[in-house]
Amino acid sequence: MPIPVNNEHYDLEFFHRKENSSYEFEDAPFCVCKGRPANQFETKTFRVLKGVNGNDESLFVFSTNLPTTEIKPKDRVKFMGKFWSVQSVGYYLDAARLINPSCLSEEQIVERCPKGLNLQ
């Protein structure tokens, strides 16, 4: 069995919200990818691209190849046997080990960095 990238053992299944409904979600996931809970150091370097972070008890997820363009805040996620709501989508700046991010464009930095989610 291959070793997962960055120890990402768990599946993330994303569900869109149904149109004209605030609490019903589609049955089939539109996207499935791998992830894991972020550790304390990674959590501190989380930069938000979309949405706002939740409260202190919210969960940060580390997922290297997360399709950030497809996922929106308020989408539903099945992660580690539980359903969560996406609070924000972003990336972990320090985890990319950039020597000097200031010279690079925003797109290049986002492309290089592992992505993440804030769930609640």
Add this chain to the structure above:
Amino acid sequence: MRNITVISHYDDDNLKFNENTGRYELTTQYIKENFGPAYANDKVLAQRIKLNSQVVYNYINLHVATVNKPVVNFLLSRTEQGRQFILDLLSAQQYADIQTGYNDLMFQPVINFNGQDKDRLAIRQNALCVAAEQVLEESDNYFGVRITYQAQFPWPFFAFIRNYN
């Protein structure tokens, strides 16, 4: 000794010669075509191109035996093979710079306020990325001699450049 084509330095779409520094530099057009718009803006891009040449040429100067420096300078600036070699070397290093800002490795502070210091020798030894270092190590493919060879080159090289000085 391999057949070497002697030229006078010239500019094209990939490389331009900086008269002030005596170094070849990649063109902005070459970087945009091959690596995409990776830098923050065009001003930063121009700075990074100059910095890239500076880092690469300094590394070469540091690792060439003093006795061979006239020959190496000639090979790099006055031959077609040297031009190709510099293009490959600068491209590899520029790509590393685009990925992580690699060329700033040499310019970071090596000591912080807690008194912790970084390994200066390790920083010097890793000034070039591995891909660029590989091009440098395989310089015999371009010139018939490895330019970082630490003893004197065979005499035909010195006899060859004497005709042009």
